[in-house]
Amino acid sequence: MIEVRRLTRHYRVHKRPPGLAAAFRSLFRRVYETVVAVDGIDFDIGPGERVGFLGPNGAGKTTTLKMLSGLLHPTSGEARVAGFVPRERRAGFLRQITLVMGQKQQLLWDLPPSETFELNRAIYDIPVAEYRQTLGELSELLELGDLVKKPTRQLSLGERMKCELVAALLHRPRVLFLDEPTIGLDVSMQATMRSFIQAYNERFGATVLLTSHYMEDVAALCPRVIVIDHGRLIFDGALGELVRRVRPDKRIELRLSKPVAAADLEKLGRLVQHGEGLAVLQVPHAGLPEVVARCLSTLPVLDVSVEDPPLEEVFRELYQRVPATGEAGGI
Amino acid sequence: MRAALRSFPTLLRVGFADAVAYRAEFLIWILSTNMPLVMLALWSAVAREHPIGGWGQGKFAAYFLAALVVRLLTGCWAVWTMNYELRQGTLSFRLLRPVHPLLHYLAENVAAIPMRGLFALPVAAASLWILGSGELASDPWSYAIFLAAVLGAFAINFVSMTIVGCLGFFVESSLAIFQVWFGVYLLLSGYLIPLDFFPGWLREASAVLPFRFMLSFPVEVLLGRVSGGAALAWLGYQWALVAAMLALLVITWRAGLRRYSAYGG
Amino acid sequence: MRRYLRLLYVQARASATIAMQYRVDFLVQGAISVFWVFIAFVPLRVVFSSKAGSVAGWSYPEALVVLGWFTLLKSVLEGAINPSLQAVIDHIRKGTLDFVLLKPVDAQFLVSTARFEPWRLTDFLASLGIFIYAFTLLGRAPTPVQLAVGLLMLGLAGLVLYSLWILVVSAAFFVVRIDNLSHLLSSIYDAGRWPIGVFTGAIRILFTYVIPLALMTTYPAMALLGTLEPVTALGALVAALAFSGAARAVWLLSLARYTSASS
Numbered sequence: 106m107i108e109v110r111r112l113t114r115h116y117r118v119h120k121r122p123p124g125l126a127a128a129f130r131s132l133f134r135r136v137y138e139t140v141v142a143v144d145g146i147d148f149d150i151g152p153g154e155r156v157g158f159l160g161p162n163g164a165g166k167t168t169t170l171k172m173l174s175g176l177l178h179p180t181s182g183e184a185r186v187a188g189f190v191p192r193e194r195r196a197g198f199l200r201q202i203t204l205v206m207g208q209k210q211q212l213l214w215d216l217p218p219s220e221t222f223e224l225n226r227a228i229y230d231i232p233v234a235e236y237r238q239t240l241g242e243l244s245e246l247l248e249l250g251d252l253v254k255k256p257t258r259q260l261s262l263g264e265r266m267k268c269e270l271v272a273a274l275l276h277r278p279r280v281l282f283l284d285e286p287t288i289g290l291d292v293s294m295q296a297t298m299r300s301f302i303q304a305y306n307e308r309f310g311a312t313v314l315l316t317s318h319y320m321e322d323v324a325a326l327c328p329r330v331i332v333i334d335h336g337r338l339i340f341d342g343a344l345g346e347l348v349r350r351v352r353p354d355k356r357i358e359l360r361l362s363k364p365v366a367a368a369d370l371e372k373l374g375r376l377v378q379h380g381e382g383l384a385v386l387q388v389p390h391a392g393l394p395e396v397v398a399r400c401l402s403t404l405p406v407l408d409v410s411v412e413d414p415p416l417e418e419v420f421r422e423l424y425q426r427v428p429a430t431g432e433a434g435g436i
Numbered sequence: 437m438r439a440a441l442r443s444f445p446t447l448l449r450v451g452f453a454d455a456v457a458y459r460a461e462f463l464i465w466i467l468s469t470n471m472p473l474v475m476l477a478l479w480s481a482v483a484r485e486h487p488i489g490g491w492g493q494g495k496f497a498a499y500f501l502a503a504l505v506v507r508l509l510t511g512c513w514a515v516w517t518m519n520y521e522l523r524q525g526t527l528s529f530r531l532l533r534p535v536h537p538l539l540h541y542l543a544e545n546v547a548a549i550p551m552r553g554l555f556a557l558p559v560a561a562a563s564l565w566i567l568g569s570g571e572l573a574s575d576p577w578s579y580a581i582f583l584a585a586v587l588g589a590f591a592i593n594f595v596s597m598t599i600v601g602c603l604g605f606f607v608e609s610s611l612a613i614f615q616v617w618f619g620v621y622l623l624l625s626g627y628l629i630p631l632d633f634f635p636g637w638l639r640e641a642s643a644v645l646p647f648r649f650m651l652s653f654p655v656e657v658l659l660g661r662v663s664g665g666a667a668l669a670w671l672g673y674q675w676a677l678v679a680a681m682l683a684l685l686v687i688t689w690r691a692g693l694r695r696y697s698a699y700g701g
Numbered sequence: 702m703r704r705y706l707r708l709l710y711v712q713a714r715a716s717a718t719i720a721m722q723y724r725v726d727f728l729v730q731g732a733i734s735v736f737w738v739f740i741a742f743v744p745l746r747v748v749f750s751s752k753a754g755s756v757a758g759w760s761y762p763e764a765l766v767v768l769g770w771f772t773l774l775k776s777v778l779e780g781a782i783n784p785s786l787q788a789v790i791d792h793i794r795k796g797t798l799d800f801v802l803l804k805p806v807d808a809q810f811l812v813s814t815a816r817f818e819p820w821r822l823t824d825f826l827a828s829l830g831i832f833i834y835a836f837t838l839l840g841r842a843p844t845p846v847q848l849a850v851g852l853l854m855l856g857l858a859g860l861v862l863y864s865l866w867i868l869v870v871s872a873a874f875f876v877v878r879i880d881n882l883s884h885l886l887s888s889i890y891d892a893g894r895w896p897i898g899v900f901t902g903a904i905r906i907l908f909t910y911v912i913p914l915a916l917m918t919t920y921p922a923m924a925l926l927g928t929l930e931p932v933t934a935l936g937a938l939v940a941a942l943a944f945s946g947a948a949r950a951v952w953l954l955s956l957a958r959y960t961s962a963s964s
Contacts, residue, residue, distance in 0.1 A: 176799050178960050192960075199805035211800040215719045227711045228804050228811075230704050256722075464881040468888040473904075474895070478748065481757040481899040488751050612729045619740045628744045633751055 106280060106312045107150040107173065111182035114143040114168050114336075142168040144336035145182065150314065152279070155306055157327030157344070158316040161424045165336040166316040170282050173314070174204045187279055200229060203278040207285035210269045212257045218268035219253040222275060229276035236275065243271045246301055263294035270301065281305075283315045287322055299325045320416035334424060352419045355393050357386045359400060360408035373399060382407075387414065443535055444543060451547025462551050469507055475628055476500035489633060498571035499630055501564040502655045507627070508552050510590040510650065512545035515614045518601030522610075527696070538598060538689065545594060573660030581667045585654035588674040592650050595681040602685070605692030626652030646681070649674040708806065709814050716784075716817040731820040734779075738772060738827040741894060757898035764896055765835035766922040771894040773828035774858055774917055778890060780821025782866045783883045788815040789870050790882070802960070809952055812870065813863070832925075843925045850934060854921035857941040861913050862890070864941075864948035871948075871955035893918040913940060 117137045143165040150156050158166050171177040173184055175191035175198065184191055189198035212221045226236050244253070247267045257265060266286065274281075283302070287295040303326055306313050317323060323330060323344065330347060332340040340347055357374070361382050370376045373396055374388035388396045393411070400406060413419075479496040482488055487495075518541065521527040530537040564572070573579065600617055604610035622628050624647035631642050631652050642648055653670060656662045662670060720727055745768060749761040756764070789812050792798040801811050836842050843851065869882050889912055892900075897915040900908055909915040916937050923929035 171799070174803060176802055176960060178957075194802070196805035199803060202803070204799070204803055206799070209795065209797050209800075211797065213715060213719075215722060216715060220715055220718070224708075224711050224715065227704070227708045228806050464885045468881060468885045470888055471891065474892040475744075477900045477904060478744075478756075478895055481901070482748055482751065484757070608723075609726055609729065612726075612733055615733050616736060619736060622740060623743055629747050633747050 106152040106154070106187060107148075107314070108185045109146060109148050109169075109173070109182070110184070111145045111147060112143055112169065112172060112179050112184055113141075113145050113181045114165070114172060114177065115139050115141050115180045141336050143172070143179075143333075146333060146336070146338040148331055148338065148341055150312060152312055153306070153310045154329060155303070155313040155327050156315070157323040157330040158314055158333070159323060159330055159420070160333040164334045166333060167284055169333070170204065170284050170314065170316060174202055174282050175199070176204075200276060201278055202280045202282065203273040203276070204282045205269060205273045205284065205286050207266070207288035210257075210265060211272055212265065212269055214257050217254050217256055218260075218272065221257075221268075221272050222253070225272055225275050231276055235277075239275055239277060240271070243274055246304055247271065247297070263290050263297075266290060266294070266298065270298070274305070277309065279311055281311050281313045281315075283313065283317075285317055286315070287317060287319055295319065295321065302326060320420065324416055332423065340423075347423075348413055348416070348419050349390070351423045352414050353390045354387045354414060355390050356412045356414050357388060357393075357397060357400065358410045358412065359384045359386070359404065359406055362405045362407050365404055369404075373403075444539065447535065447540060447543035448547045451544045452550065454544070454547070462548065465511075466508070466552060469504070469511065471627065472500040472504040472507065491630070491632070495571055496630075498564065498659055499655060502658050503627060503651060505557065505561060505564065506586060506589060506651055506654045506658075508557065509549060509586050510593050511552075512548075512590070512594050512597060514541045514545055514594055515597040515601045515610065517541055517544070518598065519604050519609075519611050522601075522604045531693075538685075541598065542594065571659050573658060573663060575660065575663050578657055578660060578663050578667065581663075581671055582654055582657045584671055585649075585657050585674060588671070588678055589650050589654050591678045592646055592674070592681060595678065595685050596646070596650075599681065599685050599688050602688040602692045605695050621647050621650065624648065625650050626655065644673075646677050649677060705806075705810060708810070712814040713817055717819055720817075720819050727820050730818070731823045734776075734821060734823040735827060738824065738831075741768060741772070745894075757896060759896045759898060762835045762838035763922070763926055765831060765838070766925055767896045767918050768894055769828045769831035769835060770855070770858070770918045770921045771828075772824055772831060773855070774862055774893075775890070776821045776824030776828065777859060778862060778866075778887065779824065780818045782863065783887070784816035784818050785813055786866060786870055786873070786883045786886075788812075790873055793873060802956075808956060809867065809949070813867075844927070847925055847927050850929065851921050851924040854916075854924045854929075854934070854937065857937055858917040858921055860941050860945050861916050864945040865890075865912070867948040867952050871951045874955045874959045890914070890917075896922070910940075913937075913944065916941060 116139070118140050119135045119137050146165075146169065158169070160166050168177065172179050173186055173191055175194045178192050187198065187201045189195055189201070191198065212218055213224070222240060225231075226233075231239070244250075247270065249267060249271065252260060252264050253268060253271075257268070260268065270286075281302075286302075287298050290298065299322060302313060302315070305311060313326070315322065315326060328343060330340065330342070330344050331338060332347070340350075356377065361384060364382070365384065367376055367379055370379065370384050370386065374386035376384065377387050378385035386396070386400075397409065397411065400409065476496060476499075479488075479491075479500070480493050483491060483493050483496060487493075491499075518527075521530065521537075527537065530540060533540075573582075596617065597614070600610050600614045602610075603613055607613065624631075624642045624645055626648065631639055631648065634642060642652075649670075653662070653674060657667050745761075745764060748756060749764065754760070759767070789798070792801060801808055804811060865886065869886050873882060892908060893914040897905065897908060897919040920929060920933065920937050924934070
């Protein structure tokens with residue numbers, strides 16, 4: 106569905122140093138520098154896949170999404186989406202895709218969302234029957250109710266995002282580009298959006314490419330993740346695999362009936378948390394069964410559970426670990 | 437107050453850097469201020485065969501070029517800034533700062549003058565000299581009065597804009613009110629038509645209205661049509677108007693701010 | 702084609718609904734439109750009363766006809782063109798222009814029909830009033846042929862005005878803060894309230910060939926008054942088409958640059 110080869114994007118930024126003299130000089134001569142946003146990435150995404158696109162701020166995620174949706178011309182390299190070249194922006198291509206950007210909306214501000222829906226219907230030339238059916242299904246999945254009749258400016262952020270999703274999906278696109286769709290939303294709304302995206306993907310078989318900073322989004326939605334940093338692709342595979350590679354540790358959470366000295370706990374593994382009747386140890390995956398056995402035999406354990414370290418930590422470590430000149434697949 | 441004044445130079449500097457950064461916008465504004473040139477063409481066409489009402493083509497040229505110079509030096513956009521900030525709610529941020537918003541607007545507008553001066557004044561001033569030097573005032577004092585008059589014109593322009601901007605606290609659209617004010621300004625300031633050409637009663641009325649002192653008066657001084665004692669007297673009148681309008685501004689601002697805070701900003 | 706017509710209808714309806722919401726604004730703006738028409742009269746009156754007879758070969762009623770066309774086109778400029786321009790500027794500022802570019806509809810069309818301001822109808826009606834007044838003064842009415850040519854010139858004038866606007870919007874892609882662009886367009890257009898004969902030399906050439914104001918107001922007036930040479934009319938037709946072609950090319954070029962240059 107999506108094929109990317111050596112996709113690259115540079116752009117020129119003009120440097121504007123502070124100070125009055127510099128400001129005056131920039132009237133007459135401007136200094137430019139080249140910023141490499143995306144540096145030769147390759148990947149393939151099949152139809153119906155849900156892929157998380159991750160990376161620190163400024164890594165090039167949004168730039169890549171924009172190139173895939175045709176909004177930006179790549180400096181070099183190729184991309185094909187649904188068989189089209191995005192840059193050409195053919196009508197056929199534009200009908201197959203949708204881009205949802207968190208914090209930016211296409212809904213008309215002074216009018217109810219229903220007006221925007223009507224507008225999109227006219228733009229995408231959707232037959233009435235199909236329009237009604239799609240609108241009905243989406244409204245039901247998102248529990249819109251009467252929201253669509255209130256002017257957009259009167260809706261809360263969460264309600265607006267729901268309507269935004271509907272507006273973006275009315276034309277039943279086969280490819281969904283979602284750029285930080287849950288940003289700024291409260292926890293329950295994030296959960297709603299996640300389950301909706303998953304339901305949509307399963308029901309309509311649409312391909313989903315999602316960027317997000319929220320680990321829960323990624324964990325819940327994306328069996329496969331692509332990680333890019335400084336414009337380079339540094340990981341492409343299953344999320345579990347990523348965790349294993351970056352943090353091949355497990356966490357053992359112990360409930361203790363009696364307080365145990367930190368020194369004793371440290372003998373078993375790295376002590377991450379130590380409190381009232383609670384201790385969390387971090388141990389390498391390899392020696393896990395032994396450590397658990399020793400905990401159970403030497404410590405006054407009430408309860409034990411074994412988990413992966415939180416994703417946040419994994420990613421923090423990942424972003425710190427990769428040097429600026431890392432190579433593709435560098436983990 | 438003193439703190440605010442101390443920060444004024446910085447505000448000016450920032451305003452100037454801003455102006456330089458958005459140089460394209462300023463170029464556009466300068467290009468938009470072309471009405472005096474259009475009116476010049478028009479009136480020159482009227483006076484092509486022979487002078488009208490004692491005005492020949494040279495006189496019209498001098499008048500409208502002077503008007504252009506004055507307009508470029510005294511133009512400001514405070515009313516649009518205020519309207520925008522009220523609409524967007526960003527006025528609240530300004531109010532949180534230790535600098536009075538009005539001083540901020542003033543700094544922005546004043547700081548833009550050098551930019552405009554850089555682009556447009558040389559051209560306008562040169563044309564004025566070439567085409568209409570015979571029309572310029574001969575008395576050196578007139579030039580000093582001219583500068584004071586231009587300053588006064590800027591003050592009236594700025595204060596009137598901010599007063600209208602303050603009306604935005606009470607009315608949905610202060611821009612609508614400004615349009616009416618601007619329309620009257622076009623007629624009665626001498627921008628479109630030298631005030632000499634109005635019928636008697638209108639000419640007498642326009643002589644004392646503030647509009648004349650936003651444009652026509654400085655031009656009259658520059659062209660030597662008002663000089664010496666009379667010029668000084670009118671200058672005094674101009675600045676009395678400035679003082680009165682400032683008082684009105686303070687009143688309107690305070691009242692507006694009360695209302696703004698009452699409605700939760 | 703039918704799709705585009707329906708899209709136009711939907712956009713117009715959306716604009717009308719929005720305008721209806723701000724009802725007070727609606728009325729106020731309508732009143733102000735009328736106010737400006739009156740303001741426009743005054744210089745004309747003063748100029749012509751200061752000198753008996755004609756100015757640059759145009760009599761008072763004839764100059765009124767030019768003013769009429771000017772007002773009519775102004776209603777189009779302020780009612781359709783400027784609001785859409787403002788909408789585009791807002792889009793660029795908020796970063797939502799991308800949504801426009803993502804739609805499978807010609808971006809130029811979407812952007813041109815984004816917003817209308819219905820109260821500008823008062824300008825339109827006022828211009829009709831001016832025509833009636835002017836021809837009453839002249840003591841005659843335009844012949845059907847003159848009327849037809851006049852309408853043709855109106856179409857060309859609209860095309861030129863629209864093309865001018867497309868050029869301005871294309872510039873909006875490059876210049877960061879262009880709130881004043883619509884102001885610039887209006888101010889240039891403002892010179893069109895006078896018959897082109899008023900201008901001489903370089904400015905006349907500028908306003909005839911570079912920014913075709915002459916085409917927009919003077920030529921339609923001449924058509925109605927029966928003083929338009931067929932050669933000029935033909936030249937105007939060619940020029941208008943060429944201008945609009947150039948504008949479209951600039952738009953497409955700017956769009957391409959926007960998609961390559963922005964981030």
